Amino acid sequence: MKNLDPINQNATFTEKVMIGLKKALRKLAEEAASNNESLIIGDKDGNVKSIPAKELLKGLSK
Numbered sequence: 270m271k272n273l274d275p276i277n278q279n280a281t282f283t284e285k286v287m288i289g290l291k292k293a294l295r296k297l298a299e300e301a302a303s304n305n306e307s308l309i310i311g312d313k314d315g316n317v318k319s320i321p322a323k324e325l326l327k328g329l330s331k
Contacts, residue, residue: 298326 280288301308301322308325311317 295326295329298322298329302326 277284298308299322302325305321305323307319307321309317309319310325
């Protein structure tokens with residue numbers, strides 16, 4: 270079975286986990302955006318906000 274989105278085999282475990290986390294968050298935001306939903310996020314000061322998923326997607330890196 271060929272991996273469609275290969276992860277560098279020399280990457281550390283932490284780097285691999287972060288790559289997977291970014292993929293999962295992007296998928297969550299894309300699915301929420303397709304349903305016109307909002308997501309609850311926290312900022313670095315501990316405040317929580319409800320943000321439309323479409324707006325959140327604009328700020329996520331690919």
